[in-house]
Amino acid sequence: MQKLLQLGEEAVRALGELDAALYIREAGEEQLQIVSDAVLSHFRRLLEYLAMVAPSAGASDDGSDVEIEIGGPAIRNSGPIAPRIVAHREQSDDERWRALAAEMVTLQYGLGSELNEFERRFSDALANDRKEQAVRDLNDATTALMDGVFAVMTTVYECFLGYAEPERMVPGHRDTLGKALAVRQALAELRREVRGLNRQIQDRATPADVAETSYWRIVESLGHLIESDVFYYLRADSRQVFWEFHETLANGSVARNRNDCEGLDKYLDSLAFVSQRGVLMKHDADLKVKIADDLERALKFSTVLPEIACEVIEQAFVKAERLAGLDVHIDALVRRWSSQVPEKRTDLRRAVVLGRKLFDLVRPAPRPASSKDGDFF
DSSP, rough: OHHHHHHHHHHHHTTTTTTIIIISSSSSSGGGGHHHHHHHHHHHHHHHHHHHSSOOOOTTTTSOOOOEOOOOOOOOSSOOSSOOOOTTTTEEEEHHHHHHEEEEEEEEHHHHHHHHHHHHHHHHHTTTHHHHHHHHHHHHHHHHHHHHHHHHHHHHHHHHHHHHHHHHSTTTTHHHHHHHHHHHHHHHHHHHHHHHHHHHHTTTTTOOOHHHHHHHHHHHHHHHHHHHHHGGGGGGHHHHHHHHHHHHHHTTTTTHHHHHHHHHHHHHHHHHHGGHHHHHHHHHHHHHHHHHHHHHHHHTTTTTTTHHHHHHHHHHHHHHHGGGOOOOOHHHHHHHTTTSSHHTOHHHHHHHHHHHHHHHHHSOOOOOOOOOOOOOO
């Protein structure tokens, strides 16, 4: 167990060093194969140990293959579809270890398949001098494999303790969902700020000193994003675009680079596609349903249980903060709620008004009326 956790931690830290090896180190992108080997070396050690721990993979109970998903497209696997471990205090360590080893079949097969598929695509891209494709493949693979390593470590914790504490496994590392949420929120904040500042810059009636101040605030905000940890959660091509915008604006002026400010504004709008990532779409859909259910009950009984209703409405807005960047209307409503002093948040009338607006924004769209038999269009 300790060996699994040790190798898992080493693999996560090595995968997390991809950016330093590829983009920060001099000539990193010119040495893709060397970088790939170095970053994945600890992961391969973990995979070799998993192969020793896991018993031979066999067919599932009904003799059929099943699909599992580890950070990417579904892959074929023989064995259980997901960990089914339940830690029992009365079980011996040997019994728990046997249960863990059985679950390692799925993880070892899934991670091995993910690695083999990456190596196939990566080798093909390098052989055909498609460097940008190779960089994207390496970025995607490290994200997927890191999720897989966390799955291994979580399974160990849950088998022996009955619960997992991701923040204690490898402090400072986020899973794919955590990274995606952080990226979306950072981009939404930058987009909102740039939009307001660019509007002043594009308005020819704006005084010259105000336009100049707005221009340099854009440069400053862009610089803050680039210096943040979140910046390295972005894909390589997006980082390159932001670097180019920052270099152009930082070495220019509002008179020379007015069109570049407009270009940055439009580019930020185009990044709304980040919410279409599978991991975010599921998170958003589940969270909106949860918020809608909570608010529906709170609004229904607000006059009977006003204090509880206000508390539930406040918690709904706390949950809605995790939707930051998904919808500008939800963002504006959350900011409006957050800007209120505590006394106003406990005012039932105000809370119900804002709660109902949030409910209207997150509740599922009504299903269309069923069509007649045979009418498919």
